[in-house]
Amino acid sequence: MDYNAIFRVALKALARNKLRTVLTMLGIIIGVGAMICTVAIGEGASNQVQQQIASLGDDLVWIVAGSVNMHGVHMGAQATKTLTVEDAQAMMQIPFIKAVSPGVGTSGQAVYQGQNWASPVMGIGPSYFDIRKWPVAQGIPFSQQDVDTAANVCILGRTVIQNLFVEGQNPIGKTIRINNMPFRVLGVLQRKGLTPWGQDQDNIIMAPYTTVQKKLAGISWINNIMCSAISTKAIPAAEQQIEALLRQRHRLRPDEDDDFMIRSPIDIANAQAQSGRILTLLLASIASVSLLVGGIGIMNIMLVSVTERTREIGVRMAVGATEDDVQMQFLSEAVVLSLLGGAAGVVIGVFGSMVVSRMLHWPTLVPPEAIAIAVAFSAGVGVFFGYYPARKAARLDPIEALRYE
Amino acid sequence: MLREVLQSEPEIGVANGRAKVTPVIQVENLHRIYDLGEVQVHALRSVTMTVYSGEFVAIMGASGSGKTTLMNVLGCLDRATRGRYVLDGQDVSKLSKNELARIRNSKIGFVFQGFNLLPRTSALENVELPLIYSGVSHSERTKRAREALRSVGLEGRGEHHPAQLSGGQQQRVAIARALVTNPSLVVADEPTGNLDSRTSVEIMEILQRLNAERNITILLVTHEPDIARYAKRVVTFRDGKIRRDGMVEDRLDASRVLFDLPAIDEEEAEAG
Numbered sequence A: 001m002d003y004n005a006i007f008r009v010a011l012k013a014l015a016r017n018k019l020r021t022v023l024t025m026l027g028i029i030i031g032v033g034a035m036i037c038t039v040a041i042g043e044g045a046s047n048q049v050q051q052q053i054a055s056l057g058d059d060l061v062w063i064v065a066g067s068v069n070m071h072g073v074h075m076g077a078q079a080t081k082t083l084t085v086e087d088a089q090a091m092m093q094i095p096f097i098k099a100v101s102p103g104v105g106t107s108g109q110a111v112y113q114g115q116n117w118a119s120p121v122m123g124i125g126p127s128y129f130d131i132r133k134w135p136v137a138q139g140i141p142f143s144q145q146d147v148d149t150a151a152n153v154c155i156l157g158r159t160v161i162q163n164l165f166v167e168g169q170n171p172i173g174k175t176i177r178i179n180n181m182p183f184r185v186l187g188v189l190q191r192k193g194l195t196p197w198g199q200d201q202d203n204i205i206m207a208p209y210t211t212v213q214k215k216l217a218g219i220s221w222i223n224n225i226m227c228s229a230i231s232t233k234a235i236p237a238a239e240q241q242i243e244a245l246l247r248q249r250h251r252l253r254p255d256e257d258d259d260f261m262i263r264s265p266i267d268i269a270n271a272q273a274q275s276g277r278i279l280t281l282l283l284a285s286i287a288s289v290s291l292l293v294g295g296i297g298i299m300n301i302m303l304v305s306v307t308e309r310t311r312e313i314g315v316r317m318a319v320g321a322t323e324d325d326v327q328m329q330f331l332s333e334a335v336v337l338s339l340l341g342g343a344a345g346v347v348i349g350v351f352g353s354m355v356v357s358r359m360l361h362w363p364t365l366v367p368p369e370a371i372a373i374a375v376a377f378s379a380g381v382g383v384f385f386g387y388y389p390a391r392k393a394a395r396l397d398p399i400e401a402l403r404y405e
Numbered sequence B: 001m002l003r004e005v006l007q008s009e010p011e012i013g014v015a016n017g018r019a020k021v022t023p024v025i026q027v028e029n030l031h032r033i034y035d036l037g038e039v040q041v042h043a044l045r046s047v048t049m050t051v052y053s054g055e056f057v058a059i060m061g062a063s064g065s066g067k068t069t070l071m072n073v074l075g076c077l078d079r080a081t082r083g084r085y086v087l088d089g090q091d092v093s094k095l096s097k098n099e100l101a102r103i104r105n106s107k108i109g110f111v112f113q114g115f116n117l118l119p120r121t122s123a124l125e126n127v128e129l130p131l132i133y134s135g136v137s138h139s140e141r142t143k144r145a146r147e148a149l150r151s152v153g154l155e156g157r158g159e160h161h162p163a164q165l166s167g168g169q170q171q172r173v174a175i176a177r178a179l180v181t182n183p184s185l186v187v188a189d190e191p192t193g194n195l196d197s198r199t200s201v202e203i204m205e206i207l208q209r210l211n212a213e214r215n216i217t218i219l220l221v222t223h224e225p226d227i228a229r230y231a232k233r234v235v236t237f238r239d240g241k242i243r244r245d246g247m248v249e250d251r252l253d254a255s256r257v258l259f260d261l262p263a264i265d266e267e268e269a270e271a272g
């Protein structure tokens, strides 16, 4: 039998009952739509993680003071005072570590010629710019000597520049006041933009960690250490050695938890994936339930259709349709039904993922394979749930079918 | 009206006025028993008959005598419980459902009392239907369907749906559908049962013409003796058995009957 003719007959039968057809397709539409959204969010998240890893540098390892789990209580990142500059210096001996920069964080009020701006202040070592792959775009970074002498020098982020200086004014060499202390501006950082969470990374003042420790924060410990491993592959080994070294230096007994946390971009990726997982799971269950319900809906409507068209089936058989012909006709009707639903679902899914990224600021990405898979899947649903009604139609006895009222 | 004849081949050959006659239908000791569990209905009891190419046979008999049952078996919609059925030289008594469908498609055309056209489907598409199942290309289907519609006098009505046609016209579409595959046998079960007398004669005119011009073998079930007179041979059934089988002596010519019928307004006739 002519497939073109089969297809046209199927379309015609569906067009005859438009509302019913659309209602029947609803389950498939929602199912496929949710499926596309799921994939779009998952893909978007992993794409974002990739970008993040790329922007963080794939050899980055950092240590944050504090413990994930101290006596069963989640502690903040600055909950301990045990991380020191000496720890950072000791880490330079680990063969897998290429560069190290101690980090101290505080906040400061910057003033320049009556302009006032509050900004986080980070105390770092000179290698920080390399480790973070975040170069000084204008001017020069500070030197080891500035660290050793705790010099009042600073590097400013773009946002700070915008808020302290007039447009077109060259900030290099100018002296600003941070918490009422004079600091000479050595350089301006390259623009970094927002974090995926919407935090402005360019609103930052960087100074030697010694200066921040002694003059701004008034502490003897540090908050974090940034390191570069010699390669991405070396990160796990480097992490192990860092942990062993720091535990030893902090004299932790085997039954004590770490008083520091070691992080790498891979951890971020995992955390990120975790946050997307709940929504993905929700959408995936909506998708599977809808596809199931949609499939049952198709089966139901096809059974109704077979009963309604019993006489037609009888006529077709009388003029020579074989069981296979009849089965093919109803099966293709079910498949056309589910494919149309699938196509509508793809449209809705793509639209829905655009809404998700607009409303939740989540990046989404619809890969072409996902559309192909969704279409194949809906065809599969049509075949699976259309089989029984089609079989039932094919098994009808022509004489009885012709007599059916 | 009927002349009892012994069924012998030479005589049929003479009756048909043909030098060479080939049997289209040969049935021997055909039985059809409906098994209803508690009772068995013996609808056909040992039917033996031969129908030759080009014959026009009317099947008569009281209600329940087994006419429809026989038509279903001869039309390959149903299989006999026992007995042999050779159609066009091929034994079809033991064929599978699928093989029977193929036979129906290539060798048999059906005309039913209730027309059995597909609703909301144009006359042309209704006529094309059998060709879809014989793998004929779209353009060829349309061409042949138009031809068939022309041969039943419905050219120009191809786009009409059954609901837009009179009963007589619907039955003509059904005849066109039966003809479109060039079958060796047309089986018509009370094709005039739902039609008024004039329209019935019009249908008989078409069947007579197809029988004469295209040598199509026709089996026609009817309750009306007047309709049977348009056939060449009448077989009468009672209780699933052949009671009488003979040639029609005073055969009617439908085109002449139509000519003689009082002229009715065309529209009124079609509305019947």
Ligand SMILES: Nc1ncnc2c1ncn2[C@@H]1O[C@H](COP(=O)(O)OP(=O)(O)OP(=O)(O)O)[C@@H](O)[C@H]1O
Pocket (backbone or CB within 6 Å): B034, B036, B041, B042, B043, B061, B062, B063, B064, B065, B066, B067, B068, B069, B070
């Ligand atoms: N599907 C069936 N199941 C059981 N019995 C049947 C079936 N079809 C027909 N019969 C029985 O077989 C016998 C012959 O029926 P059939 O329909 O062939 O009669 P008929 O000659 O066509 O009658 P009518 O003139 O009323 O159409 C009847 O007794 C009928 O009840």
Ligand SMILES: [Mg+2]
Pocket (backbone or CB within 6 Å): B067, B068, B069, B189
């Ligand atoms: Mg009957």
